[in-house]
Structure formats: C-alpha cells, structure tokens
Amino acid sequence: MKAALLLNLGSPDSTEVADVRAYLDEFLSDERVLDMPAWKRTLLLKLIILPKRSPESAEAYSEVWTDEGSPLVVTSEHQQEKVANELDIPVYLAMRYGNPSIRDIISQIKKDGVTELFIMPLYPQYAMSSYETVVVKVMEELAEQAPSIKTGLLQPFYKDPQYISALADSVKDELKEDTDLLLMSFHGIPERHVRISDPSHSHCLAKPDCCVNPHPCHATCYKHQCLTTADLLTKELGLADNKVAVSFQSRLLKDPWLGPYTDFELERFAKEGVKKIQVICPAFVADCLETLEEIGMRGKEDFIAAGGDSLELIPCVNEHPSWIKYLVDQIEDWAK
Numbered sequence: 001m002k003a004a005l006l007l008n009l010g011s012p013d014s015t016e017v018a019d020v021r022a023y024l025d026e027f028l029s030d031e032r033v034l035d036m037p038a039w040k041r042t043l044l045l046k047l048i049i050l051p052k053r054s055p056e057s058a059e060a061y062s063e064v065w066t067d068e069g070s071p072l073v074v075t076s077e078h079q080q081e082k083v084a085n086e087l088d089i090p091v092y093l094a095m096r097y098g099n100p101s102i103r104d105i106i107s108q109i110k111k112d113g114v115t116e117l118f119i120m121p122l123y124p125q126y127a128m129s130s131y132e133t134v135v136v137k138v139m140e141e142l143a144e145q146a147p148s149i150k151t152g153l154l155q156p157f158y159k160d161p162q163y164i165s166a167l168a169d170s171v172k173d174e175l176k177e178d179t180d181l182l183l184m185s186f187h188g189i190p191e192r193h194v195r196i197s198d199p200s201h202s203h204c205l206a207k208p209d210c211c212v213n214p215h216p217c218h219a220t221c222y223k224h225q226c227l228t229t230a231d232l233l234t235k236e237l238g239l240a241d242n243k244v245a246v247s248f249q250s251r252l253l254k255d256p257w258l259g260p261y262t263d264f265e266l267e268r269f270a271k272e273g274v275k276k277i278q279v280i281c282p283a284f285v286a287d288c289l290e291t292l293e294e295i296g297m298r299g300k301e302d303f304i305a306a307g308g309d310s311l312e313l314i315p316c317v318n319e320h321p322s323w324i325k326y327l328v329d330q331i332e333d334w335a336k
C-alpha cells in the first residue's frame, strides 16, 4: 500500500513554560540547528538559552495560540485533511520536533501495512536546519522500525512553476494596489550553514552575488533558493523591482546570519518614507509563531514606531486551494 507523509517543524504541546522548554530543548539539541560540539551545545542550552528563552517564547506563543492549538500544527492538520480528501491513499502528518512525532507516526505507518512512502518535507527551500534534518530523522526511524518500506522524496520546490503559481495566487488575494512595498521575509540561517551545505565549501558566499545565479552548488544553497523564489514570485505577480524587497528574519545568537535582517530593514524602510508595507514569508507554508507574532505583531509595532503607517502580514499558502492542489498533484505524480 502506498501512502504520503507530510512533515513540518512542530510546536510545543502548550504555552506552559515547561512544554515550551521541552520543545526548545529538543529543537535546539539538533546538531543541524545548533552546530557546535555537543558539550558546548548542552552547556549553552542548559545555562543560557533555555532559562532565558523558554518564558519569553511561552509568552510569544500565548499571543498566537488558538482554541485548537498551535497555528502551525492546526494548519498542518487542516492541510493533511484537505489533501487526504482528494486522494484514495492515506496521508499522514508528523513534526520534526514535538507532536505528532516522527517516531509514533512511522510506527503507525508500519502497523497500517504501508509498503511505499512518499516523504514530503513542507519546506520550499533547502536548509540543513529544516529540510535536511527532517529527512535524516525520517530515514533513521524507517531504518529502525520499518526498513522494508520503499521511499520517494519530495525535493525542495522553491522554483517549481506550479508552487510559484500557487504562492502567487495566495498573495494576489491579499495584495493591495496602494501598497508601497511587498517585503518577502524568509526565515534566516547562520551564514556558516550556507558554507557547510555548499558541496565545494568554497563557492557560496565567496562573493556578494555568487548565490544569485544558478550553479551546481545551489541544489543545497538556502540563500540561492530563497532569492530564486523571491525573483520568480515577483515576476509571476508582475511587480516592478522597486516595489519588492527581500530580507531574513528570526536570528538566534550572535554569529552572522543571512541578511539583510528583517527587523533592521523594517526600521530603515519606515525612516526612508515607506508608509504602507505588506509582508509575505515564503519560507513557510503555514502561518506560525515566526509569521504571526514576529512579523504580524512585533514587526508591525516596530515599523509604525519608526514612522510607517501600516504593516500587513499576508498569510502563508496555508489551506489555499492552489496549494492543496499542488500537494495533491505531487502525490499523484509519485503514486503513478
């Protein structure tokens, strides 16, 4: 029996500080997220990051939490239901961190008698801290629990014309004529991660524009893939270059991350006279803490405090029919 497995990052079980701490502990103990010697990561986590960040993040989660739970998990569940309704093969959902866990879902998949599984990391762009880590985790669990299951893998779809068109459909619904600027804000990663994921270890970030154009090293280059999504979306929407901008959000710790940084850019735009800004976050396929709270609440406050009039968050593709169709089509193509 064939089946598909949708995967996303995951959220805490609740907004209780203890649950947020357990989630951050699992997330930030991942060597593909905090890449440093294990002893250093453990010390940094236990002594500094977890005690400081857990209550702060719990507060932020409580700003966006819904009656059904975390926006990311709830939207992912709705995506699963809608995709499953269009297909006659089962569609499972698991999260890299937290619940539903990959371990439990692989166990269920095995019990259900699945023999071929289409693994679908729901990240448009490749990063070792998102796409790579979830694929490694699923493969490890399959090897341990169900080594005979055959697998297929959805590749990063950052430039897939059908995905770009689905993303554009979702933006068109929201884009206003009198908007001064559409900011495309991608989740950031440390620059070091771009270099680690470069198979040549010498091409990416060597020159300011080396990640702009296609190159064999860019199959795993997050910066290139984000810039490509932004460029294709701009073209699909028919927007002039001076109506759009790209930035990277959600930094953690002090090392250099991909820039320009969203928080700095929002302040700069406001000071330069941009009044009405709309922000889309195309590294995510479901609204989550980083879109709803970081951009929709804090970003908005900061933009207005710096002199802007309005900041509007454009929702992610979430449950948009074009996005659901994209997922259904990928599964049908694989299952043929």
Ligand SMILES: C=CC1=C(C)c2cc3[nH]c(cc4nc(cc5[nH]c(cc1n2)c(C)c5CCC(=O)O)C(CCC(=O)O)=C4C)c(C)c3C=C
Residues within 6 Å of the ligand: 009, 010, 011, 012, 024, 032, 033, 034, 053, 057, 070, 072, 123, 127, 129, 130, 187, 188, 189, 190, 250, 252, 283, 284, 287, 288, 289, 290
């Ligand atoms: C686009 C995919 C993502 C990449 C790449 C990514 C890298 C990355 N993230 C952190 C640290 C944190 N991210 C947090 C939340 C979060 N991150 C993603 C996606 C990517 N992260 C999502 C979808 C979310 C939202 C989860 C939710 O429940 O809504 C958080 C937790 C929240 C907080 O305290 O801010 C942290 C921490 C690092 C360090 C990193 C790359 C190295």
Ligand SMILES: [Fe+2]
Residues within 6 Å of the ligand: 187, 250
């Ligand atoms: Fe993140």
Ligand SMILES: [Fe+2]
Residues within 6 Å of the ligand: 203, 204, 205, 210, 211, 212, 217, 218, 221, 223, 224
């Ligand atoms: Fe690159």
